[in-house]
Amino acid sequence: MFSGRSWILRNARPLDRGGRGAVPRIGWAARVREAGAPLKVRPYRLHFTARLLSWTGSAVSPIGLAFAVLHIGGGATALGMVLAASVVPQILLLLVGGVAADRLSRARVMVWSNITCAVAEGIAMVLLWSGQARVWHLVIMSTACGAAAAFFTPAAGGIVVEVVPAELRHAANALLKIGQNTVKVAGPALGGVLVAAFGSSWVIGWDALTFAASAALFARIDLTPAAVKVRARFTADLREGWDDFRSRRWLWVMVCQAAVVVPAWLVGYQLLGPVYGAHFLGGAGPWGLAVSGFTAGLVAGAAIALLWKPHLVGRVVCLGTGTMALPLAAMALSAPLAVLVMATATAGCGLAVSMTVWAGLVQERIPADRLSRTLSYSTLGQILPVPVGYLAAGPVSHQVGVRSTLGFGALVIAAAAVVPLALHQVRGLALAPAEASPADGTPAERAPR
Numbered sequence: 001m002f003s004g005r006s007w008i009l010r011n012a013r014p015l016d017r018g019g020r021g022a023v024p025r026i027g028w029a030a031r032v033r034e035a036g037a038p039l040k041v042r043p044y045r046l047h048f049t050a051r052l053l054s055w056t057g058s059a060v061s062p063i064g065l066a067f068a069v070l071h072i073g074g075g076a077t078a079l080g081m082v083l084a085a086s087v088v089p090q091i092l093l094l095l096v097g098g099v100a101a102d103r104l105s106r107a108r109v110m111v112w113s114n115i116t117c118a119v120a121e122g123i124a125m126v127l128l129w130s131g132q133a134r135v136w137h138l139v140i141m142s143t144a145c146g147a148a149a150a151f152f153t154p155a156a157g158g159i160v161v162e163v164v165p166a167e168l169r170h171a172a173n174a175l176l177k178i179g180q181n182t183v184k185v186a187g188p189a190l191g192g193v194l195v196a197a198f199g200s201s202w203v204i205g206w207d208a209l210t211f212a213a214s215a216a217l218f219a220r221i222d223l224t225p226a227a228v229k230v231r232a233r234f235t236a237d238l239r240e241g242w243d244d245f246r247s248r249r250w251l252w253v254m255v256c257q258a259a260v261v262v263p264a265w266l267v268g269y270q271l272l273g274p275v276y277g278a279h280f281l282g283g284a285g286p287w288g289l290a291v292s293g294f295t296a297g298l299v300a301g302a303a304i305a306l307l308w309k310p311h312l313v314g315r316v317v318c319l320g321t322g323t324m325a326l327p328l329a330a331m332a333l334s335a336p337l338a339v340l341v342m343a344t345a346t347a348g349c350g351l352a353v354s355m356t357v358w359a360g361l362v363q364e365r366i367p368a369d370r371l372s373r374t375l376s377y378s379t380l381g382q383i384l385p386v387p388v389g390y391l392a393a394g395p396v397s398h399q400v401g402v403r404s405t406l407g408f409g410a411l412v413i414a415a416a417a418v419v420p421l422a423l424h425q426v427r428g429l430a431l432a433p434a435e436a437s438p439a440d441g442t443p444a445e446r447a448p449r
Contacts, residue, residue: 038172043163043221047107050217051156052179054114057210059183060190061121063291064203066274067195067284068128069138077394078135080271084390085139086146087383093150094383098376099237101155102369106162107221113152114215120144121208128201153379158372161363163221170309173359177302177352181295195284241373244366250429251362251374253420254317255381260416261321262382263389268328268409269294271393276331276402286337293341294327297348304349305356313361314429315421320354322417323347325410332407361429 038044069079101109124141127133164172194203246252277287301320310316326343335343366374397405420426 036171036175038164038168038175041164041168044160044168044172046217046221047159047163048176048179050110050214051176052183053217054210054214055180055183057207059295060194060203061207062270063274063284063288064195064200064207065138065142068133068200068204069135070274070278071200072133072135077398079274080390080394082135082138082142083266083271084387086142086149087386087390089143089146090150090153090383091380091387093147094154094376094380095238095241095373097151098154098241098373099234100151101158101372101376102237102241106155106159106372107218109151109155110159111215111218113148113155114211114218116148117145118208118211118215120148121204121211125201125205125208128199128204154372154376157359157375157379158368159221160359161368161371166364169363170356170360171306173363174302174306174356177356178299178306181298181302181348181352190288193285193288237373241370241377244370244374245377248365250314250425251378252381253423253426254314254358255378257318257321257416257420258382259385261324261413263385264409264412264416265324265328266386267389267393268331268406271390272397272402272406273327273331275397276406279402280331280334281337290327290337290340290344294344294348297345297350298352299348300345301349301352302356305353309360310353310357311430312428313357314426317354317358317429318417318421318426320350320352322414323350325413325417328406328410328413332403332410334403 039048065082066079069082097109120141124133124138127137160169160172160176273291274284274287277283277290281287281290324347327340327347330340330343362375362378363371393405
């Protein structure tokens, strides 16, 4: 699921950690200027712009896809099949994608992943526009995009350490979150309006266009040859990534937490959420407003993370995870739309903070040449149960009701958020001081496992 500049830490206390004397206070204007420093680095600026452009399509496509399935005669079960089809290829190919991202140019891997999605969604757009689309067409589209994501995700997770120096990574991660979530604030509500006015085909077509444009920008990112390392054997690379993952107890414990939370959240929010919106809120428009609350919270959380670098990461991640139970609980209790929007906003804020600081911790502690492979194991552990959840959600919600299923999901998330805190290693999981974070990734070797 889920090192910064030293002034962020210093400004939080009158003395630095070595007791060397007072550190001058820095105003908010100076904080904002420092936080924008990664954008002065050209490779990062290209990466940021490409991701921002792609996110303008991703902001509206989930609602377009959900109501496309519902429009052509599918219900919760059919939508579950389409969503599961995007996850299964990731389960099968993520480890391959992680090795590829460490062996090859991460930027080139991201280029071809985007091209694949652009073609798949372009074909789906034509089929929907012509009235020829069937559920199985959308299953194939989701499968192709899921396969591309298996390569894109570990490459995107590792490229930040290549395009900015270590002292700018915390700000770089936060800026990406801010960009991602800012374009999504109005996206879901706009997606609902566009689906109602023009149909799902135009929404999915826009997403395809942004994938193509992003691929063109990723192609312009030039990395030094030293940043791309080639291994002699695929299996040796795969084994090295596994050894790195399993040797870090803090990492696999939190991945186990995510393996419970992620499917519960995706089933409750992404799958049953639109169904709840259609049956209890009145359609795509009100549900889009609820989703906009979530993305507004994501923006606020990313902004907080940009200016605040918490020390005890484990506690922050668990707290942020716990807030994700609130929207599911609000729907289970048939809360008014305003309450649901506030619940989704709170969940978005907590999730953004936790994801940003978690990304910084992983980048700090895992060597750059193994980062994509380790992240592929981490991502695989999180999404492995997701297809089962997607496929079971339709029949289960039909038997016990949508709101009862959502209530159970809220309880599961709340429990999973608390359990890891029973371990001292998770409660004490912390970022190193920025002064001790060299760019070569050596803190990963010194960090407790």
